[in-house]
Amino acid sequence: MVTHESAKRKLLVLVGPTAVGKTRLSLEIAESFGCEIISGDSMQVYRGMDIGTAKATKDERSRILHHMIDIHDPDYPFSVAEFQDRSRTLIEQISERGRLPFIVGGTGLYIESLCYGFQFSDAGSDEAFREEQLAYLKSKGEQALHDKLRQIDPPTAERLHPNDHRRVIRALEVAHLTGIPMSQHLAGQRKESPYDLCLIGLTMDRQLLYKRIEDRIDQMVEEGLVEEVKGLRLLGYGDDLVSMQGLGYKEITAYLRGELSWEDAIVLLKRNTRRFAKRQLSWFRHMKDIRWVDVSETSNFSKHLLTINDIIAGKLISPTEYTS
Template identity: 35%
Template structure:
């Protein structure tokens, strides 16, 4: 008789211990680990992307890590289709699937029937849409979407190139506007505005939680450890092998595609562009220190974004079904077994055996951005010349000091111009 196995998802900020917990659970329950990190799917840059080491990967089977060359493109649809096959195969073999990662849209594409093409959908070409979109600048792309699918264009910031391209691709493949498909599927599935019904009813989410100051210090030490592991040499080798000729051909450093957008690589661009003599000079040493500090800052900032996403997209939702999420406190690593490993093990075991568990899911929270921006219009600020998506962003901007200072500055300029007339 087969067991009733859950789909386990481990969320948490970078540096919170997701890899450690995933390996422990995989060994305990004979499970396998599925990566959900948009940078770790690429070969190379092992240190800067914080991949599980070869020794760690040997402790449990890993999937969707090191599967692409740095120059290859990989969409969320391709990730989802690949991951779903692995998850379903593991469940059919009574193997516990453990999804680990911090790429938001990868995680959501697995948990919910996100309202984009499903595997096996028949593609219907739309001859009127010419596929030269990738060659267009952001402004022209948004204008094109506004012309072809105005309802979707209103939801997307003009600089959100990835989503604009995706909507144009849907239009080209399906023969109907992306916004129309969303509306139809929402009506048929009873789905929310930002995603469909749960794909797996037997999903469990573990959220690794850490005191902010402790996590900041841990991330700083993590970067220092990366340096000890050969971070700089890894970046130099990768730059020489993949990035140097790319910059020469394109004439500018494009860090918006593939593995080149990894946190840590673009931050070192000023140092990587120095000559060999400059790297060894005092100027090179100072530049390297600046790059390291920049890496620490963006890593801390990224961790905050990940935590905010978890709160808003899971604990703050009221418009869609959300799997139970259990908080695990990773602040004190000396209490890892007590606060993390043992509770996670007991929660999974209780689920499998269908017995009561002493640990309860986290309660839902009230957040100001829980459903914001899902279907709202864009707003243009004439004063600041900026675009905002959703009423919450727009309202926050109008109250911001930056907006008020711009008003003061323009008023002063206007008075000065009037006095000279």
């Protein structure tokens, strides 16, 4: 007899803050367990935005099939609803191929909404209200708009960066339409997953993580982040696009426009990325079911991999390379 639980699709998920080391571990895990990787990053969907979003390289993607990368141009308004819809379809297709679907990323709302089947359509929309908020943004600035959200929905304001205009306005719109803050909508969602879920989170000593973030940004600059941003602007992608407001793109754009010195732009980018990592960890800490693995001892990669493999083997499936 097939039980309800056994009928669920298996889903492996690896989350954690930026620069914690998800990519390297995910490739090894995917090879051991016969996975296909679905990117759980809201920015990696955009073509031409490679360095600033820290996409897996072409060589890395040649090792393991990756999905949800390079599927839209930077002027496309990608949404959590589309992420859910596409990912659900991919999970079915990957499972039908006899492979294990593997979500890897750091966009908390996207990943949690997929894992637990959140619904976002009930609030509806109010185009006039959105236009009012856009006008407010242009006249008062992004911080003033963010402060409006903080007044009515502090938890949502805490997890959204002020330059994430689209999601800040959507959160204001939800509260305007329903009278209930988005954070309460999310808290009221059912917390039972439609999947046979194995959630693993990577964590690290905070100061070590911050050092890795700063080193990564220096590496991004060496790899051509400035040239990448210049190229996108030459292609006509405006500074007000959600994609161009992403970490790295916004700060480098401000430098290219003469609004920041080079030194100030890099200092600001490193600060903003550290704050982003803090918000990521805060989000994931509030998710249930995550098995946390501390990867602070970066020289013990094999040990961390073994720990993670044991968690997966105990929850979902034995890896192809396991004999014990």
